[in-house]
Amino acid sequence: MALWKESSYMLWKQVSPYCHMPHSLKFWDHAFQAATYLINRMPTSVLGMNSRHLNLHYTESDYKFLKAGMPGNMLNLFEAVKKAQAVVQVESGRIQKELAAAEFDGYCEGELIKVTLSGNQQPVRTQITEAAMELGSEKVSLLVTEAYKDAHQKSVKAMKERMSDIAQSLGMPPGFGDAMK
Structure with missing residues (x-):
């Protein structure tokens, strides 16, 4: 649950500046589609630090869908979330090993x-x-x-x-x- 809160906070932190700006509905459609795409690829402790996508398709995500036609700000969001995923996965694994030994x-x-x-x-x-x-x-x-x-x-x-x-x-x-x- 903590990983979900962390990842959803990071997503909101990147998207929230755009919430009060006048954007076309197409922007929001793409933003929420991208958010859903990323959330389904976030690792979760319930699935043994695997993503829903990995458990369903047995393949790692390639994120091709997001990279094609992505506006610059959304690309930055994508990169930030991807980086956060990697950090959380590595750090949580390290912490679990540390705590198991403590x-x-x-x-x-x-x-x-x-x-x-x-x-x-x-x-x-x-x-x-x-x-x-x-x-x-x-x-x-x-x-x-x-x-x-x-x-x-x-x-x-x-x-x-x-x-x-x-x-x-x-x-x-x-x-x-x-x-x-």
Whole structure:
């Protein structure tokens, strides 16, 4: 979903200056046709970072349709979106690998229990001290949940920071990456 928001924002950022200018209907027909064409070729995490076009046709997009007869401003839009696609795809793959290798420790109150999660929010290990065991099963259960929530919060925060870095590298305004969280 974040990739969709990023790519649709980039598209809107390029097209919005033209929204209040008097253009012929032919321009808007072409603009929306081009936007639809590009959106169907955006990679999405739901499809394993493939585009809808790739999954349907088993071929990479050649964008010949857009390049033929494209006005200069639309060509710039096309190039900007294509560049953003490449950056998002490379960066998100790198971040996923980074997060998979990372571990985040969460603690309960008093640090009686420590839970470790991977960057993908997969449980790695749980350490329970002898002092925690003496508190009884009900209390231990609450403390494990508290530690798990702490580790999860740290993991999600790290992921959001990485995604915000991608948004900034694409030239999005400060705070836009926060809106995607």
